[in-house]
Amino acid sequence: MRCDKCNANIKENEGRELHGQNLCEDCYMDRLSPAKACDPWAVFSAKSFSKGDGTSVAMTEIQSKILQILKETGGAAPGIIAEKLQITPSDLEREIATLRHMEKVRGELRQGEKIIHLW
Ligand SMILES: [Zn+2]
Numbered sequence: 001m002r003c004d005k006c007n008a009n010i011k012e013n014e015g016r017e018l019h020g021q022n023l024c025e026d027c028y029m030d031r032l033s034p035a036k037a038c039d040p041w042a043v044f045s046a047k048s049f050s051k052g053d054g055t056s057v058a059m060t061e062i063q064s065k066i067l068q069i070l071k072e073t074g075g076a077a078p079g080i081i082a083e084k085l086q087i088t089p090s091d092l093e094r095e096i097a098t099l100r101h102m103e104k105v106r107g108e109l110r111q112g113e114k115i116i117h118l119w
Contacts, residue, residue: 003027006097026100030107059102062087063095067104067118075108075117 001010003024016028023031059067062085069081082092096116099105108115 008101063099066095070105070118075115077113077115
């Protein structure tokens, strides 16, 4: 099964359904509570118990550039990142989705604007 939003692989028992879409947990939470403030530490500790296999995932050049930008800016709107990298917003969205699933970046709403920042 694949997430209808970010196209990530979802395990059988981890998929969520919302308005007829199959969503991964991340996207489901986004849909459900887009304005809710993140609690990165709660998520971090929850996940570090269930994972911890230490596998490292290779990043593409564009993905490491995104991380570099986020490191320098402390978080930026997707539009700004896309402009810096000179890629289209939909290309950026795909990269961000991948990075989210690698637990490298998170999305957050600041004053009603979506901001991407490091995990
Ligand atoms: Zn998803």
